[in-house]
Structures are given as C-alpha cells and as structure tokens.
Amino acid sequence: LKINQSSYKEFAAKIFKKTNDPHLAAQTLKDAEDLSKARRAETFAREKLGTVGAEYAANTRERYVIQGIGGAGGGNNRFDILAVDKDMKEMHFIEAKGVREGGQPHWGTASEVYKGEKITYRQGTPEYLNHIARRDPDFLEMLKNNEGLLEKMEKGEITLKGVKSATWPKGIETTTYEEFTFELEERTIKELRAKGVPVVEESQ
Numbered sequence: 001l002k003i004n005q006s007s008y009k010e011f012a013a014k015i016f017k018k019t020n021d022p023h024l025a026a027q028t029l030k031d032a033e034d035l036s037k038a039r040r041a042e043t044f045a046r047e048k049l050g051t052v053g054a055e056y057a058a059n060t061r062e063r064y065v066i067q068g069i070g071g072a073g074g075g076n077n078r079f080d081i082l083a084v085d086k087d088m089k090e091m092h093f094i095e096a097k098g099v100r101e102g103g104q105p106h107w108g109t110a111s112e113v114y115k116g117e118k119i120t121y122r123q124g125t126p127e128y129l130n131h132i133a134r135r136d137p138d139f140l141e142m143l144k145n146n147e148g149l150l151e152k153m154e155k156g157e158i159t160l161k162g163v164k165s166a167t168w169p170k171g172i173e174t175t176t177y178e179e180f181t182f183e184l185e186e187r188t189i190k191e192l193r194a195k196g197v198p199v200v201e202e203s204q
Contacts (some may be wrong), residue, residue: 046098053167053175054096077135105166126182
C-alpha cells in the first residue's frame with residue numbers, strides 16, 4: 001500500500017469507513033501527515049546535499065557559481081546550477097543530485113507536446129538542457145541583462161558544458177562530476193529571441 005502526500009487523507013477516510021472508529025482514523029491521519037512531512041524534509045535534504053556537493057565540485061575545478069539561478073527546491077523548468085570559469089570561456093549547466101545511502105542517482109525526465117507530438121527528455125542530456133533553457137525564467141533574465149551573451153553561446157565563443165553531478169551522504173568529497181559538451185538548438189535560440197533577448201547589431 002503506497003501512502004503519499006496526495007493520498008493519505010483518502011486513506012484515513014477509508015479507515016474510518018471500515019472501522020467507524022474516529023480515534024483510529026484521526027491517529028492514522030496524523031501518522032500519515034507526519035510521514036508525508038518527513039518524506040518532504042528528506043527530499044529537500046537530499047536536494048540540498050546535491051547542491052552543496054555540486055557547488056563544491058565546480059569550485060575545485062575553478063568554476064564559479066552564478067548567483068540567482070537554481071538552488072535546492074528551485075522547482076521544475078529551472079536549471080539547478082550554472083557556473084563559469086574566470087575568463088567566461090566555459091559555462092557549466094549542472095544537474096545536481098543528492099543520493100540516499102546505498103542508492104544511485106535518479107535522473108528524471110521532462111515532457112512537452114511539440115507540433116502535436118509528445119517528446120520526453122532525460123536529465124543529463126543536451127536535449128533536456130535545451131528544453132530547460134527554453135523555460136527557465138532566471139536564465140532568460142540573465143540573457144536579457146547581459147547583452148551579447150546569447151551570441152557568444154551561439155557562436156561557440158563560450159563552450160557550453162552539461163554536468164551530471166551526484167553526492168552521497170558520506171560528504172561532498174564523494175561528489176562525481178561528469179561533463180559533456182552541448183550546443184543551443186536553433187529552436188532554443190529562436191524561442192529565447194521571441195521572449196525578448198535582444199539581437200546585438202555587429203559594428204561596421
């Protein structure tokens with residue numbers, strides 16, 4: 001029997017219907033609420049562990065976290081962490097995972113319907129990063145506030161690196177940091193332009 005945040009109230013109501021015992025139903029509801037809160041807290045703690053570990057791993061590679069983007073609990077359709085080198089020649093798009101003791105990182109998916117077709121993207125792939133780039137409002141704001149940044153990404157003057165980072169409970173020293181190079185798709189660039197990222201006119 002699976003009890004989660006969306007089903008525990010229904011479960012308590014079924015207990016009352018079966019037993020006609022309001023005290024048992026109330027205790028079941030309280031226990032389920034406590035369990036749900038504990039699970040949310042554990043999930044947030046793992047997210048925080050993954051974030052701290054990824055930032056540590058980036059810093060050891062002399063990549064510096066861009067403030068105002070991502071972080072633990074940031075929600076869907078947002079990058080976890082962006083980081084750059086001191087010369088702005090590389091930008092790292094980091095997917096950060098905290099891992100349970102004895103477990104393995106879980107790379108999730110995101111989906112959309114595009115031109116009438118459902119498309120699913122897996123975390124840790126160029127396609128997923130482009131999907132998020134088209135949606136992350138903080139990434140969009142960064143591009144709007146830094147004239148010419150999108151052009152540098154498009155022309156390859158800034159190398160874009162996707163990163164799959166995972167941290168285990170024994171500490172940030174356990175963090176893995178798997179890099180791959182990717183590019184912004186033509187569709188991504190067009191949609192970012194349509195959302196207000198200005199085109200920089202080349203000087204004559």
